[in-house]
Amino acid sequence: MATSHQASGIQAARLDAAGIAENFSDLHLPFDAHEAAVAADRCYFCFDAPCMTACPTSIDIPQFIREIQAGHPESAAKTILDQNILGGMCARVCPTETLCEEACVREAAEGKPVEIGRLQRYATDRVMEKNEHPFTRAEATGKRIAVVGAGPAGLAAAHRLAMLGHDVQVYDAREKPGGLNEFGIAAYKSTDDFAQREVDWLLQIGGITMQYGQKLGAQISLDELKEQFDAVFLSIGLAGVNALRAEGEDLKGVRDAVDFIADLRQADDLTTLPVGRNVVVIGGGMTAVDAAVQSKLLGAENVTIAYRRSREEMGASRFEQDLAASKGVKLMFNVMPVAIHGEGAVSEIELEYTEVSGGKVTGTGERFRLVADQVFKAIGQTLQGQPDAIALEGGKIKVDANGRTSVAGVWAGGDCASGGEDLTVTAVAEGRDAAMDIHSSLMG
Incomplete structure (x- = not known):
């Protein structure tokens, strides 16, 4: 374990392998x-x-x-x-x-x-x-559907379409499937490479082929997909991250929380993953909690979540808030970042107390600073790479109750689409229901 007299800053191996293994064990032990x-x-x-x-x-x-x-x-x-x-x-x-x-x-x-x-x-x-798949494919329909994005919505849609007898081609921009299940969820919630094992099990239905490194708007286009397939389902997630719009945001040590979580999930040895001694996470959703808790589990000494609204308005559930507190994370409410200070690398973050009036957050003018050598941004993600032809609503792809977009023959679901909460279970429901509507549409 790293000792207290070591220099502060972002570094690996703050805890030894045994400490890391204990910290990242299964959050909820399975029933016998x-x-x-x-x-x-x-x-x-x-x-x-x-x-x-x-x-x-x-x-x-x-x-x-x-x-x-x-x-x-x-x-x-x-x-x-x-x-x-x-x-x-x-x-x-x-x-x-x-x-x-x-x-x-x-x-x-x-x-x-x-x-x-x-x-x-x-x-x-x-x-x-x-290792048995409880479903079998229906007789082949001869129809071909493209699914763009191998996250929860895309996988659920692909499985249902394949089960109904269609041939499905899944494209994903990353090098492996799973979406947020693989890259965006805390490691202690999905241990033993479960996300990939579940995808492998799901693909046993047959009729689904996967292509990786295929990003919409780069390697593939919506026009091409519409020409080649009978229907298209978009489940491209939210690849962009909102900016803090605070001075010093470009300093070394400031990064997106989603990238940190992805690096952690893909690391073969967590003792090699660098983390700060004094970490501040900006945001109030699940990503903020996951980044904060995992920083603490990696050996950070002081971890703070700074959220601009009240505890009651925090996106993360009270269970998740209490989990963070139980791991030693400090939660601060009604504070927002105004500047990040440091010579080349972050050394302090300046925060301002806030008040909410009429739903709008404003600063009170009262400011303070926290020591920080690492700052994570977890203030929401944005849609990237959507085709210009598709109508948006609230910054997401506009869909109707069946997942149909403004473009004929194109459906969408998951985090990229307007509507429900950004949850894995909601994405699964949207993918499944869109698949049923695609089936009905194609089969008359």
Whole structure:
């Protein structure tokens, strides 16, 4: 472990391999069979299950828990995967505390919901461990669909389309599939290379081919795809990052939180990943929390999240806020960055207290500074590379309820599209539903 007298600054190996391994172990340990049975016994199997209504993919939660209770986890997994083919990842990363588990009747009555997320993981893990795919393809339709983006929405759409008998070509700008599941989620939520194992398992359906290093607007164009395929589904995510618009933003040591998380997720040895001694993260969403917590787990001594609004307005759930605090991250509310100071590299960040009036954030004029050798920007991402022909809404691709864009034959879903929350489970639902609409459109 690095000692306190070492010079401050961004450096690797602040913790030894054993410390890193302990810090980045599974956030929620999986159930064994007995634990799953006990957890399943707590479900009331409500007829009008509010948990099911709260799930963006509408999984029949009482049904799959009943199947676990009866000792049939594979059947439970089929119930889950019918609605959410990425149910294994969603069981790990979904904010269940603000979705199905918050709606659970036992949460309302006792303050302790049925552990739906961990039960979902138990069932889906059983199926994946058998390395059997529970779905088979329909007879070939002869139709070809292009999916641009191999994140949750694109993978869900590709699987559903392939299952319905279509041939699917998936393009992705990166060197491997998974999107945010692979590059953007905290490592302690998706251990043992789960994101890639899930993609490999999903592709067992057949009928899906993958091409990497293919970016829309560079190696491929929408016009070309429309000519070559019967339909196109865009799930290109949000590749751009908003600027701080603060003096000193270009200093060494200031970087995008999404890039830091991606580097961390792709690192073979986390002891080689440099991190600052005094880290400040600007933002209030899941990316901010993931960057802050992982900085602390890598050995940073002081980590602060600075958010310009109140705790209640923070995008990250209270569970995630409490997780950050439990790891030693300091959360500051109603503060915004106004300048970053340093000679070539960041040494301090200057913040100003804020107040919110009529929904608008303004500075109070009262400023202070924090020592910082690393500053992460986690203030939202923006759409990049969308074709000019496609109409936008709120900075995203405008879609209708079925995922149809303003261009005939082109659908979109996931973070790049207008509509729902930027969650893995929402992206899966949008990809699945767009695939069903594409199928209906192509088959008359």
